[in-house]
Amino acid sequence: MKRKIHSESTNCCSCEHENYENHNHDHNHSHDENHNHDHGEEFNLKKEVFSLVVILILYVSGIISEAQLHNTLYSIGEYLLFIPAYLLSGWSVLKTAGRNIVRGKVFDETFLMTVATLGAIAIHKLPEAVGVMLFYKIGELFQDIAVNRSRSSIKALLEVRPDYANIKTETGLNRVSPEAVKIDDIIFVKPGEKIPLDGEIIEGNSQVDASALTGESVPRTVRVGETVLAGMLNKIGVLTIKVTKLFDESSIAKILDLVQNARSKKAETEKFITIFARYYTPVVVFVSLAIAILPPLLIPGATSSEWVYRALILLVISCPCGLVISIPLGYFGGIGGAAKRGILIKGSTFLDTLTKVNTVVFDKTGTLTKGTFKVTQIVPSNSDFNQYDLLTLAAKIESHSNHPIAQSIRDAYGQSIDVSVVRDYEEIAGYGIKANVDNKLVLAGSDRLLHKENIAHETCNVEGTVVHLAVDRIYAGYIVIADELKEDAREAIQALKRIGVEKTVMLTGDNQAIASRIALQLGIDDYEAELLPEEKVSVIEKLLHTPGKHGKVAFIGDGINDAPVIARADVGMAMGGLGSDAAIETADIVIMTDAPSKVAEAIQIAKKTHRIVWQNIAFALGIKSIFIALSIFGIATMWEAVFADVGVALLAIFNATRVMK
Structure with a gap:
């Protein structure tokens, strides 16, 4: 298969929340360790807010009585109030920086924060040092809230995993694990229970809620002889089902695997930010060091304390939080938002590719038509x-x-x-x-x-x-x-043209007369008929190598004979509700509703995600560039530095969460 899911190692400065839903404990970079709450503890909003309230009380008390505290012996009163606030707000940053230094991974954002705040304490700027850590902690809180919100749609998918199956035996009904059920076993599903495995109804009729799998809000009526999928919720009647697939091969198992591995396919933008942060951070450290050391030596009247302060401000401003948090969060939001709508995207790299699609190729049977002959x-x-x-x-x-x-x-x-x-x-x-x-x-x-x-x-x-x-x-x-056309087939073609797709093509093994009639009915630009499976690949090859082609080619199919074509296209999509396992395994994107109109929706989600990600990149780099210049000329203070770091990160995070809507 062309696209096998695999994990990519994270980099020390990348801040990418890889495998949010899995609480990946093997993160190599500091920010993930910092944000995963000591390796996988559940995010506890009340605990975080209580901690912030305590720090704020200490901090505000210190600000109000700073003059009196400063006038105590050796300013000991000031240290007694601000240092506990500093440690409470910045302990996770200090701990992570120390751990990474021991591991030989020095240059990351926690190192910048630690050096800047300890330097501020050294030159007796205690309120500023605490302020940096405090607002950074507030930024972490909002980030965690945003991550948990963007995770919710995928978490809902994980929760549809059936817990048990009622299997018929000689002694009656036994409740067993879905993994223990074999093909051709008979299971019973009562009203209100989840269907535990894929199978065929042999007795009973009911309505099933497939919203967790497909995003469809309206329950579907099912009868004897119809196929039902694991993860559907039985609403009203008792169903007797003959199992057709083992649990590990069922629809829900495949969906969970796809979603849980979705973050392993990183977009080019994410890879760029990873590389950028790896080189950017040490450059910032050495520039700050030069600002602290050289001016007092070269400029008459320049004081060390003034230029050290400017260097510390530069360190805080330069933290790449806004970029390295919001970009993966934006892509994760795009994948989660699509999953909520019944579109499973196997990685953020395919979101980027979707934005460049200008030719969409459909298989006919089971994709544009119902396949119910x-x-x-x-x-x-x-x-x-x-x-x-x-x-x-x-x-x-x-x-x-x-x-x-x-x-x-x-x-x-x-x-x-x-x-x-x-x-x-x-x-x-x-x-x-x-x-x-x-x-x-x-x-x-x-x-x-x-x-x-x-x-x-x-x-x-x-x-x-x-x-x-x-x-x-x-x-x-x-x-x-x-064979009947799907209800939304014509709307699917029209929607693609509205969003800027230049060419739509239909491929079929049927004869010319049928292909011509359906292409005319749907408004498809071009078609190829009487094709063998290998000839479909040849058509895709021809489209991929069209002279002057400037966009990407997407192919949408559902049958086992579509798998080679899905694998060859720039973006392969499979109809996942009733599509073949081979097509679903090979595809980059799986449409659980079997609705061709979801193709245009997937492209729209990709374009919105891409737009928001680049808004964040431009915004973060632009604001930071301005404040870096101000800090070098001594105009910006530590408070402006806090805004340029935490404020920009917060605004970028809030912008990234828009992709979920």
């Missing part, structure tokens, strides 16, 4: 077969196939099939089926199969999806099968 016409070609004979023959040869067309033929036949009469079964990809049925050589498939086998016939231009049949190499007739 019905037999509409049975046409025998000679007197040896009537309609019933032809349908019986088709049902028998299609008895081993899982294709929706085969299922529709078996449904139309409506009787049990003795599969023992079918021998030497061979499925020819893109053509059809060849088998021995009742000691006769039977072919069933497309017009292309008849040409391949040199079967003479005169029915090349039949409107609709057609299964031709030949017995002992003599043409027997054909069956016409109809």
Whole structure:
């Protein structure tokens, strides 16, 4: 597979909240350690607020009575009040800086904070030192609130994981772990319970709430013979379900895996900030050191205390918090916001790629159409077969196939099939089926199969999806099968054009007549018909290498034969509700509602995320540049430095949370 999920190591200065939901304990950079509350403690808002209140009381008391405290012996009163406030507000920063220095990772933002505040204490600027740590702690609090809020949609997904399954045994119903249930076991789901595994309803009907999986707010009615997915909530009736997949292979297990690993695919912007912070921080430290040491030596009348103070201000201003916090938070918000709407994005890198998509290619069956086929016409070609004979023959040869067309033929036949009469079964990809049925050589498939086998016939231009049949190499007739368009298919194409997608394309294995009619109905710009699976890859290759092409190509499919095309496109999307496992595994983005209109929504979410991330980059760098210049010329004080650091970080965090809406 082209895109295997893997973890990337974090860097010492990157502040990227990798795997928020997993509380990753192996963070290499300081800010994550600092913000994960001692390696994974649950965020406790009341505890944090209480701590801040205590610090504020000490700090405000010190500010009010600073003159009296300063006049005590050796200013001891000032130290007794401000130092406890400093340690309470800055202990996590000091501890992390010390730990990182021991590990050899010196240059990070906690190092900048520690040097700046200890330097301020050394030159007797105690209120400023405490102020820096206090407002930094306030910034941490707002950041944690923002992270927890952006995590909520993904946390809701994690909570839909079923806890148990009611399995039918000889002694009655037993409650077991979903992992203990095997394929073909029978389970019962009562009203109000979560469906624990993927399966087929064999008794009962009900309404199921699929909102946690797909984002759909309206409950879905399900009946005998329909497929239900693990994680759906049964609303009203008792359902008896035959399990079709093990828990580890179920929809909910795959979704949880996708979401939990989503942050391992980092966007180019995030990688840039990681590299930027790695070089930026030591440069700031050495520039500050030069400002503290050189002017008193070179400028007549310059005092060490004044230039040390300016250098300390520069250190505080230069902390890259706004960037290294808000950018990963913005991408995480984009992934979480999309998940809430039934769009699972496997990494922030695909959000960036989506913003550049200008060509969208759709598979037809199961993507633009419902894939729920019905037999509409049975046409025998000679007197040896009537309609019933032809349908019986088709049902028998299609008895081993899982294709929706085969299922529709078996449904139309409506009787049990003795599969023992079918021998030497061979499925020819893109053509059809060849088998021995009742000691006769039977072919069933497309017009292309008849040409391949040199079967003479005169029915090349039949409107609709057609299964031709030949017995002992003599043409027997054909069956016409109809497929319906999805309700939002036309709106999906219109929405893509509204948001600036330049070209829409449809690929199908169906004949030219069907492809032309559907393309016209939907307003699709171009189409390719009568394609084999490998020919679909060739079409994508051609689009990827179009001369003058300046955008990316997205492909949306659902079948197992779509997996190679999904893998080859710049962005591969799979219909996840009823799509094949291979397509979902290969895809970069999974649409759980099976609605093609979600493609435009995914692109819109990506563009909004990208816009907000770059707003934060421009804002943070712009403000910091201004205040760095002011600090060098002695205009900015430590209070302005606090705004340039914590204030900018807070504003960037608040801006990043907008992507969730």
